Amino acid sequence: xxxxxxxxxxxxxxxxxxxxxxxxxxxxxxxxxxxxxxxxxxxxxxxxxxxxxxxxxxxxxxxxxxxxxxxxxxxxxxxxxxxxxxxxxxxxxxxxxxxxxxxxxxxxxx
Amino acid sequence: xxxxxxxxxxxxxxxxxxxxxxxxxxxxxxxxxxxxxxxxxxxxxxxxxxxxxxxxxxxxxxxxxxxxxxxxxxxxxxxxxxxxxxxxxxxxxxxxxxxxxxxxxxxxxxxxxxxxxxxxxxxxxxxxxxxxxxxxxxxxxxxxxxxxxxxxxxxxxxxxxxxxxxxxxxxxxxxxxxxxxxxxxxxxxxxxxxxxxxxxxxxxxxxxxxxxxxxxxxxxxxxxxxxxxxxxxxxxxxxxxxxxxxxxxxxxxxxxxxxxxxxxxxxxxxxxxxxxxxxxxxxxxxxxxxxxxxxxxxxxxxxxxxxxxxxxxxxxxxxxxxxxxxxxxxxxxxxxxxxxxxxxxxxxxxxxxxxxxxxxxxxxxxxxxxxxxxxxxxxxxxxxxxxxxxxxxx
Numbered sequence: 396x397x398x399x400x401x402x403x404x405x406x407x408x409x410x411x412x413x414x415x416x417x418x419x420x421x422x423x424x425x426x427x428x429x430x431x432x433x434x435x436x437x438x439x440x441x442x443x444x445x446x447x448x449x450x451x452x453x454x455x456x457x458x459x460x461x462x463x464x465x466x467x468x469x470x471x472x473x474x475x476x477x478x479x480x481x482x483x484x485x486x487x488x489x490x491x492x493x494x495x496x497x498x499x500x501x502x503x504x505x
Numbered sequence: 506x507x508x509x510x511x512x513x514x515x516x517x518x519x520x521x522x523x524x525x526x527x528x529x530x531x532x533x534x535x536x537x538x539x540x541x542x543x544x545x546x547x548x549x550x551x552x553x554x555x556x557x558x559x560x561x562x563x564x565x566x567x568x569x570x571x572x573x574x575x576x577x578x579x580x581x582x583x584x585x586x587x588x589x590x591x592x593x594x595x596x597x598x599x600x601x602x603x604x605x606x607x608x609x610x611x612x613x614x615x616x617x618x619x620x621x622x623x624x625x626x627x628x629x630x631x632x633x634x635x636x637x638x639x640x641x642x643x644x645x646x647x648x649x650x651x652x653x654x655x656x657x658x659x660x661x662x663x664x665x666x667x668x669x670x671x672x673x674x675x676x677x678x679x680x681x682x683x684x685x686x687x688x689x690x691x692x693x694x695x696x697x698x699x700x701x702x703x704x705x706x707x708x709x710x711x712x713x714x715x716x717x718x719x720x721x722x723x724x725x726x727x728x729x730x731x732x733x734x735x736x737x738x739x740x741x742x743x744x745x746x747x748x749x750x751x752x753x754x755x756x757x758x759x760x761x762x763x764x765x766x767x768x769x770x771x772x773x774x775x776x777x778x779x780x781x782x783x784x785x786x787x788x789x790x791x792x793x794x795x796x797x798x799x800x801x802x803x804x805x806x807x808x809x810x811x812x813x814x815x816x817x818x819x820x821x822x823x824x825x826x827x828x829x830x831x832x833x834x835x836x837x838x839x840x841x842x843x844x845x846x847x848x849x850x851x852x853x854x855x856x857x858x859x860x861x862x863x864x865x866x867x868x869x870x871x872x873x874x875x876x877x878x879x880x881x882x883x884x885x886x887x888x889x890x891x892x893x894x895x896x897x898x899x
Contacts, residue, residue, distance in 0.1 A: 400567060427616030428605040436598050440590065443515050450506040452574040458566040466648040473567070475651070485594040486602065488550050492543035500535070 399460040404476045411483040420490040421483070429486070436482035441475060509576040512589035519593030523600040530603035544599055551591035559583035615695055622670050622691050622699060623663040626878065631761045632658035633885055634784070637892055638765035644896075649717045649768055656710035657761040661733065664703035665757060669737040669744075671696045714768065722767040729760040747814040750796070755788025776838045783834035783845070787852075790827035791877070793820050794856055798874055800867040817867040821859040828852045841894040848884045855880060 415421045422429040447453040448469045455469045464472040532540055560581030563569065570584060578585040605612075635657040639650050670691040678690070691699065711730065715723055735741040736753045743753040759781060771777065796803075796812035797820050803813050812820040832849030835842055855877055859870050 400562075400565070425605070425613060427612050427619075428602060430616075431605070432598055432601050435601065436594060439518075439597075440594070443511070443590070443593075446506075446514075447508070447511055450511060450574070452506075452508045452511060452571050454569045454571060456566040456568045460565055461567055464646045466646065466651055470648065471567070472646060481590065481594060482598060484554070485547060485551060485591065485598055489543050489547040489595065489599040489602070492546040493539060496539045496542055500539070 396463040397460055398462050400458070400473050401462055401476060404473060404480050407480050408476070408483060411480070411487050414487050414491070415483075418491065418494065420494065421486045424490065432486060433479065433482050436485075437475060437478045440478040440481065444470065444474060444478075506574075507576070508570065508574045508584065508586040512586035516589050516593050516596070519597040523596040526597070526600035526604040530600065530606065532603055540599065540603055544595055547595045547599065548592060551595060552588055555588055555591050556580050556583060559587050615698065618691060618695055619663065619667070619699060619702060622667050623659065624666050627666075628658050628662055629885065630758060630881060631661055634758060634762035635765040637888075638762040638771075639769045641892060641896065642766060642769035642771040649714070652710060652713050652717075653761075653765060653768065656707075656714065657764075660703070660706035660710055661729075661761070663699070664707050665733045665736070667691075667699040667703045668734060671700060672737045672739055672742070714764070718768045722764060725760060725764040725767045728756065729764055732756040732760060745809045747809055747811045751789040751792040751811050754792035755785050758788045758791075759785045776842065779834055779838050780842065780845075783831040783838075786827045786831040786834065787849075790824040790831065790852070790856075793827070794824040794859075794870070794877065795874055797821060797859065797862065797867050798869075798871045800864055812867070817859075817862045817864045817870075821856060821862050821870070825853060825856045825860070828856060841891050841898065844891050844894070845888065848887050851880055851883065852877070 412422065416423050444453065445467075448467075453469055455465065455471050457463075462472055466472055466475070530540075560583050563582040575584045576586060580588070632654050636650065636654045639653060640646070643650070674691065674693065674696070707730075711726055715726060718726075732743075732753050735743045736750075736757070737744050744750045762781065762784065766773070766777070793811050796810040797817050799810065800812050800817055803810055811823075815823070828849050832846040832853075835845040835849070837843075838845075855873050858873055862870055
């Protein structure tokens with residue numbers, strides 16, 4: 396049992412937020428909507444997880460790199476953190492891609 | 506249900522949600538093209554990341570799947586159904602982002618006002634009592650702890666202070682203290698939105714916590730919700746009823762602990778009730794002391810409080826007595842409870858500086874009030890140490 400996986404996820408979230416901050420993509424672009432999307436996305440993914448757990452599809456592993464803390468049957472503490480990371484990652488890639496496309500288009504016209 | 510079916514349902518839900526959001530986004534022409542190209546890029550990048558990192562996570566043994574439930578194809582170690590998660594995210598979330606994209610600057614400032622209105626410096630004061638009470642009984646982290654902690658950290662404070670700021674708008678205008686760390690002056694155009702935001706953020710949490718608990722927690726949650734509304738909502742305005750104001754305000758901080766205890770299924774023994782009583786006295790003292798600085802503005806606005814009714818000096822001394830009683834109550838609890846009596850001392854010293862305060866210079870107690878706000882963090886630290894001792898003892 397260790398906090399390695401949790402630490403890696405938090406580091407990943409930290410890196411996404413650094414990118415967000417540097418290029419003002421998501422939370423640093425519109426904090427209200429970014430908060431709503433992060434909450435909605437995480438909650439929907441969690442419901443999906445719950446459905447999978449209830450159906451007996453998802454099974455929690457017994458990894459030495461996880462904390463071993465369980466929030467509910469088969470739902471480790473790390474899972475919601477991972478889902479927050481997934482939402483952030485999705486939105487940073489998307490908003491970053493829109494930014495690059497807008498720039499490219501601007502360059503064509505120049 | 507098998508994983509392919511579950512994955513398809515997830516993607517379908519995201520697709521429907523995404524299309525609805527897209528209709529609201531009203532994007533056309535090159536902006537629409539750019540949106541979907543960016544979504545495609547997002548899907549490609551996320552799929553690549555999923556293939557690599559999902560395989561690593563499965564390889565590391567963080568989770569596994571019932572082999573019977575899978576369709577079969579794997580990419581790396583990742584079952585193909587796992588790619589439904591990033592696909593659904595990319596379909597739904599950017600569409601939501603686009604739907605809300607209008608009104609940028611104004612909303613950023615509104616959001617800032619919402620956050621300010623919920624008093625972020627005080628968030629922990631309600632989340633900590635819940636978390637500590639729950640954890641001390643169950644001794645393990647579970648979803649109820651996480652949900653309850655988040656509830657009492659943000660939505661609860663948004664509702665409590667948001668309702669307060671809406672119904673206090675008139676009197677706050679006359680009070681220069683509001684608008685900073687100690688309170689926010691909420692623009693009238695945000696009154697309706699903040700009440701909606703309070704309702705929408707509180708209701709799901711209250712439902713979830715009710716599902717987790719039994720009748721005792723339902724009573725505690727009902728008291729909690731009533732105290733949040735009754736303190737300032739028009740018609741009830743407990744904050745303007747002397748003594749009831751201090752009692753309600755203290756309830757705001759003690760009830761999260763009671764909710765935590767009932768959810769954890771705690772037995773309300775004598776010592777536990779004594780600890781709660783001490784906490785309650787502390788909260789009443791805190792409210793009464795805080796009301797002194799507002800005597801001037803409150804009287805001008807025709808608002809009653811414990812302090813406007815019994816006067817600055819009597820209120821300061823009452824607060825001192827209540828804090829002392831809280832300390833004495835802790836002395837009567839089993840070890841290591843008596844250590845917590847020490848926590849009362851800095852409050853007594855801070856309050857003693859106002860022993861001879863008059864109604865005329867009551868505004869000057871703001872200095873002591875600011876010290877009080879920071880003192881709470883120090884007390885939280887001490888209380889945590891004592892709880893850790895208790896944890897290790899039993």
